[in-house]
Amino acid sequence: MILAVAILLVCQLIGETLARGLGLPVPGPVLGMALLLVGCLLLPGLAARVMPTAQGVLAHLSLLFVPAGVGVISHLDVLGGSGPALLLVLVASTALALVVGVLTFVLVARVTGDEGAQAPEKPLQ
């Protein structure tokens, strides 16, 4: 597990260094993710080593957003007088982006002859 954490941190570190050093518009951790993916493709043994820890972290990905979320709750005043209007914008725009995104995916998948994983929805645990 310590090895897996070290691998994740090393990838993030290289990612941050590259992103800042080259002035790239991508956050360091996202570059780190790309790096680790390439690493796993080159050395399949790497994936086996990191997988259990990665699954453990990702199973509780929600937890990691709590501190930032509390920041929003305690700074609701930054929304200012336009708070309700802003919320309306976010709900409408997010719904539109979801609908357009998912329909485009399904449509293009159908056109390219790939119906994909039409698995029946499992009951949400």
Place this chain on the structure above:
Amino acid sequence: MSPLPLPEIWSYLSREPLLWLTATLVAYLIGDHLSQRAGRNPLVNPVLVAMVLLGGLLWLTGTPYQTYFAGAQFVHFMLGPATVALALPLYANRAQIRRALLPMLAALLAGSVTAIVSALWIARALGIDGPVWLSLAPKSTTAPVAIGIAEQVGGLPTLTAALVILTGIIGAVIVTPLMRLMRIRDWRARGFAVGVAAHGIGTARAFQVNDTAGAFAGIGMGLNALLTAILAPYVVSLML
């Protein structure tokens, strides 16, 4: 050591990271438990429950956010390594992902443009303008990228951070009912769309529902970080 009176214990605890780190974990466990009890009903989102509980607690105890964050930063820090860890579901689903390259790229472009343009357009229709309007442009992408874009186009970074988190929560709450309504069964499409529209919080929701959806949400989030950084300043300049 003689026992301390209660106010002194409080003043010790409120200065140390221990209290608020513990409170963050406990609040999340309560949120996760309620979410499970509600059959993972999207309205009972664990992040939302935890942030309301903790927000209330900070307000009741008169604790400034900075004090809270001194403890919670250890949890916050894990966002970086967790993002790197998204490489593993990508790797595990690589065959599926390779097959779905074309649908992914099309959905990325369509979803990303819709997220930026619709937010700016609806906000303008509602009479929002100035730096607040500009802060909305990057709302669907992951927070560090969004803050960078907000600074670049003349938005307010703090407001952008709040709008990004709210977008993630809204996306995580509405995605399941919306997809059921549209009868979309393709987990790849559902996951990818929520990653593009609602970044990491949407991705966290996708992992709760289905592993394939989670993997595709992770790629959607990563690719949209890149695309929004390129597109948002351009779209803003067109709509100004």
